[in-house]
Amino acid sequence: MLENVTTTYDAVADVVVVGGGATGLVAALKSRELSASVVIVEANYDIGGHAITSGGSVALGGGTALQCRYDVTDSKELLYSDLTDWSIIEPNGAPDYRYNDRSLVRAFADYSVPTFNFLVANGVEFDEPPESRPSTLPLEDIR
Numbered sequence: 001m002l003e004n005v006t007t008t009y010d011a012v013a014d015v016v017v018v019g020g021g022a023t024g025l026v027a028a029l030k031s032r033e034l035s036a037s038v039v040i041v042e043a044n045y046d047i048g049g050h051a052i053t054s055g056g057s058v059a060l061g062g063g064t065a066l067q068c069r070y071d072v073t074d075s076k077e078l079l080y081s082d083l084t085d086w087s088i089i090e091p092n093g094a095p096d097y098r099y100n101d102r103s104l105v106r107a108f109a110d111y112s113v114p115t116f117n118f119l120v121a122n123g124v125e126f127d128e129p130p131e132s133r134p135s136t137l138p139l140e141d142i143r
């Protein structure tokens with residue numbers, strides 16, 4: 001079968017995304033949104049990458065529309081502290097999150113809501129009630 005697979009292409013595009021996993025697909029979508037032509041090169045027989053086997057748990061927060069719908073009070077600052085300082089819920093702050101890269105978490109917290117909106121606008125459906133909530137608020141409280 002493999003000898004019948006086409007391995008050479010003659011295509012020109014503004015953006016070539018190597019890898020059609022969760023991040024590659026988003027990069028391709030964003031490029032299309034900016035009116036660029038896009039080619040995705042994927043080594044596997046299908047797109048999806050590791051997300052195919054992922055548990056599907058999406059940690060976007062910071063005040064998404066879904067959180068607001070369930071009266072979950074969250075903010076960029078709370079999301080940032082949740083991901084960097086677990087002394088909020090454990091006095092010794094032992095969980096590994098305290099070692100997270102601060103600039104990366106800052107960007108994650110700042111762009112969490114826009115990312116959520118981007119995904120919804122592109123057809124992603126999120127489970128309800130929302131999984132993401134401030135660590136100060138037990139999940140049971142929003143069920």
Ligand SMILES: Cc1cc2nc3c(=O)[nH]c(=O)nc-3n(C[C@H](O)[C@H](O)[C@H](O)COP(=O)(O)OP(=O)(O)OC[C@H]3O[C@@H](n4cnc5c(N)ncnc54)[C@H](O)[C@@H]3O)c2cc1C
Pocket residue numbers: 018019020021022023024041042043044047048049050051052053054055056057058059
């Ligand atoms: C079992 C499991 C459960 C998980 N559960 C969760 C969860 O609940 N919540 C969560 O947020 N995250 C979860 N994750 C992590 C999450 O799935 C990954 O972080 C995410 O899918 C990574 O996406 P990616 O696009 O960065 O990389 P990848 O998914 O690795 O995508 C890379 C893609 O590039 C392709 N590729 C590689 N090399 C080449 C090449 N040379 N040429 C062309 N294509 C190439 C690969 O085939 C692949 O499709 C889980 C992961 C696993 C394995």
